[in-house]
Amino acid sequence: MAGRGKLIAVVGDEDTVTGFLLGGVGELNAQRKPNFLVVEKETSVAEIEETFRSFLTRDDIGIILINQCVAELIRHAVEAHTRSLPAVLEIPSKEHPY
Known part of the structure; x- marks a missing residue:
């Protein structure tokens, strides 16, 4: 039986x-921690960084x-992230296309 695969985490706008x-x-x-963070106007940079690091x-x-x-x-x-896993991919948003 194959093991469970890895998850995709998402940090971005709603x-x-x-x-x-x-x-x-x-x-x-x-631990009931989600693999996503919705970044809103009220979301602090510290919270974004803490979630990213987690x-x-x-x-x-x-x-x-x-x-x-x-x-x-x-x-x-x-x-600062130099490991191959997890891979970090930057994606565009509706308000900020490439």
């Missing part, structure tokens, strides 16, 4: 995260998708 959740990406781990340390996450405009807020943390 439209981006909702789209991926509708596609079946949303999960809770054993996704980097989770062994059940293989890919982190992050809106490019959100990644700019925590560029130092994104650039």
